Amino acid sequence: MTDATLNPAPADLNVEDAPEGHDEPQLLPLDAWHRARGGRMVAFAGYQMPVQYDGIMAEHLWTRENAGLFDVSHMGQLVLTADAGIDAVAKALEAVLPGDIAGLAENRNRYSLLLNDDGGILDDLMVTRRRNAAGEDELYLVVNGATKYDDIGYLLDVLPDDVTINLQDEQALLAVQGPRAVDAVARLVPGVTALVFMTAGAFEWQGTPLWISRSGYTGEDGFEVSIPAEAAAAFADALCAEPEVKPIGLGARDSLRLEAGLPLYGHDLDPETTLVMADLGFALAKRRREAGDFVGAERILAERADGPAAKRVGLIVTGRQPVREGASVVAEDGAVIGRVTSGGFAPTLGAPIAMAYVPTALAIVGTAVRLVQRGKIHEATVAAMPFVPHRYVRQSTMTGA
Template structure:
């Protein structure tokens, strides 16, 4: 675990500065494991990562029907503790940069949130959880956060700048992180880690496998039921073997992860979210808790609350695209009178939908489901219709559901 409180200033506040001790493209703990199974490796977020194994279409459909294993060890796993202050004070400090209710999190409870700049723009989206420091049950004494891999050092710099000195940030760079997603994920995982079936969506707990401590949440970014599992990197290959020994599980690459999250209507940071985009524009207003809205004490509150009241000028929407040709990120939303009025931020063919889909930012007047849209890509005009998201129903297992 790397204590970031005392990192050299260059790394903490200038994450783009070269570090002679860190290779330009890093390797995941499972790098060899992926290659031995035919993973086609590509650079992504500073790491060599598998884009596909069997093929994107086949992997996508397998995950929708069975269970897919994703390596997301590139993500930043951060732990926040207090030096002379308790976990409630740590949570309160985090609320200076996040718009969610962190102090209200119970033990083993997690929440989607956003790291915001002073203007209310999104610096990253993330998951934050309250847990016990030793991984056992009992009173919570730390906050666990998972941030995007491509932005983790920027996030760390921003947090170091805005949190009080009493809050210590540790980057868990010795931990692997796997996501097991799909309707049969619980069947497969519970065979080797009994008890995980008791978790419900957005809850987490400590488990043990082969003498290794696991932190497992029932969460993910595919729209399917599933789990994210944090554990020591030294056990990564053995644990991945144990999972893929289950008949329901196959390894899945980045390509299918992207098409799955797109069908689920889930935004990807750096594409659908950026520092110029507010939570209201991105249709993520649910991430701002009622208490925080009433207090108006989060970054960019004045702008964000005004957008909630009056509506944003532009809004993220889903598009069903006519024909078979996908539209991709960067395609323009066009109007005969005004020219380019919006942009596509994610797009591709949706295997479970059977046609191309996309996300785009469009003027509020065009954001109503059913609105016909014209798109321009590489000199060719495409048409589509605004539709509600998700494109396929979420299948999370919540309290009281099966």
């Protein structure tokens, strides 16, 4: 394939988290908003982001019981169009994504993976087919903040030259997550209750256009809202004026997604990991599996048939001390046979949990494993994921539906 077109072109962007010339992390559209509410800011994915407000434990439990507002504006929001039509774009994307993109219905989301030539994961992302205000079909992609510029460069290389990639850096992205998220959002945006998990649509709030999907990365019900950056603070104020909603930082977002058994790119997923190793087989569509017409298919299909050398598993760690990313999984003789990729204390469970890659023979629920962190041995047991059940809404909550 030949080069695609980017609008606007990232001529000044390197392959790192942030643009060249930016020694300091970039600021989110809501940077001042976070600071005014006591957000403790840290550098993450090339941005200053709030890690906590009232404390990670309190914010985690609030989200599980009520609704939390997360600023995820660091994520890359990409819109793909082409002179040849959106079907041509979808088919072209299937060269590097293992999902059924061509068969994606309008206003439907699909989780997928951007693959390299060896089947390794360059990023995980969400794809939605939608129609814009001009009535034109387009594909809307949400990619990870730390990889968005690399993703754009890769797509420029592999997509046909009539494809335009629009990086929507004028848009903020807010996530409202928790069992009472629907109550709060529906008061501001009537009609969102018609959405179900992994569907999306165009809405309006006080004359401001919104793109809302019923999705998120906490395991809870909720929404992700794309909104013009200049309107984000007012919308965030309106959300937090609702009794169910409080601002929540990165710390609780991480502990929530860990309890939900959801992998984080750059930690649990990387270019050396395949979707089979990561236990993400659902992202490989049956049609694509049968055709084998995507990069890395030979390796992925072989691992699916014969089993990978290692597999991502959940772990319940004995005791109270969390085991963190980077700890080793060891055999009885001390040989390193695996690695912990995420770990921490699970507030909902009251126990430490982790994700790790272990030899496939050990990837059986109930298997005892030994971990080493800073020279100290920890005992753990392979556990089913998610650690905390997902609470996605798959049937409309609209009255009478």
